[in-house]
Amino acid sequence: MLDDSKLIWMDGKLIPWKDATVHVLSHTLHYGNAVFEGTRAYKTEKGLAIFRLRDHTKRLLESAKITLITPKYSLEELEQAQIDVLKVNNYNKNVYIRPLIFLGYGKMGVSPKGAPRQVMVATWEWGSYLGDDGIENGIKVKISSFSRYSVKSTMGKAKAAANYLNSQMANEEAVDAGYDEALLLDEEGFVAEGSGECFFIVKNGVLISPPNDYSLNSITQDTTIQIANKLNIPLLRRKITRDEVYTADEAFFTGTAAEITPINNVDGRVIGNGKRGHMTEKLQKSYFDVVYGRDSSFEHFLTYVK
Numbered sequence: 001m002l003d004d005s006k007l008i009w010m011d012g013k014l015i016p017w018k019d020a021t022v023h024v025l026s027h028t029l030h031y032g033n034a035v036f037e038g039t040r041a042y043k044t045e046k047g048l049a050i051f052r053l054r055d056h057t058k059r060l061l062e063s064a065k066i067t068l069i070t071p072k073y074s075l076e077e078l079e080q081a082q083i084d085v086l087k088v089n090n091y092n093k094n095v096y097i098r099p100l101i102f103l104g105y106g107k108m109g110v111s112p113k114g115a116p117r118q119v120m121v122a123t124w125e126w127g128s129y130l131g132d133d134g135i136e137n138g139i140k141v142k143i144s145s146f147s148r149y150s151v152k153s154t155m156g157k158a159k160a161a162a163n164y165l166n167s168q169m170a171n172e173e174a175v176d177a178g179y180d181e182a183l184l185l186d187e188e189g190f191v192a193e194g195s196g197e198c199f200f201i202v203k204n205g206v207l208i209s210p211p212n213d214y215s216l217n218s219i220t221q222d223t224t225i226q227i228a229n230k231l232n233i234p235l236l237r238r239k240i241t242r243d244e245v246y247t248a249d250e251a252f253f254t255g256t257a258a259e260i261t262p263i264n265n266v267d268g269r270v271i272g273n274g275k276r277g278h279m280t281e282k283l284q285k286s287y288f289d290v291v292y293g294r295d296s297s298f299e300h301f302l303t304y305v306k
């Protein structure tokens, strides 16, 4: 996975992995203001291709704008940095791309004013986030005792490092209790999102996913919706309650890392027949066709790294 023979792009330069370090008094390390992306590049028949590079890079800059740490690099420069780091490192498998904008060394105190903005892009080979078995047979999910943080506080449209404390606590609680992942509810008790995924259920042939009020503007959720539209699958965007989750015919998570991962059990309740559901399987297959460049109608989502 992490391979220290590779290069990392840092503040405009490709440098050896081991040299991509920061000072212990870096501002972000203490006060948590950083934004990042998680993007995948797939080994397609035509070579390595980054999936939805423009959308991920736009979201990175929007996150930085929300948290007031806009870097000195443009959208195009940040896209090129991600392409360059993949070109220079030879990969044989699918790759995960992690751009991060953070505040470096130079001042202490809560105010970020005066702390230098730094940017890095690191890449590594990464397989299924929730396991190959999870992709095929589904995972066990626990509804978290932690609410998803409020839109009135840290602003969920930013993929901000600080927001992931909420995700970490929920994930740790679920894993320690013997589950694979957490599902967080919003403050009113409606489904928000997973610790790193958006959520769908299938009920009576209809695909349902909550609005993005209490979740990231997920790119995989959007891809799934576009696929569902193409396949003429009826789709609703509406709030989902906890009891609707338990009685769903199918349920699954979507995320760049998680891809489309079926859910077979929530809080000890078996979902559907306890296996990957038919609609989930159909969407999953189509999703992999899209990311691997086998569906020409979604070819515009791929940036080939020559």
Ligand SMILES: Cc1ncc(COP(=O)(O)O)c(C=O)c1O
Binding pocket: 038, 167, 193, 194, 195, 196, 197, 198, 215, 216, 217, 218, 219, 220, 221, 254, 255, 256, 257
């Ligand atoms: C909290 C959270 N929600 C949802 C998602 C899914 O977003 P995307 O599909 O854009 O990767 C992620 C992953 O990035 C996430 O971390």
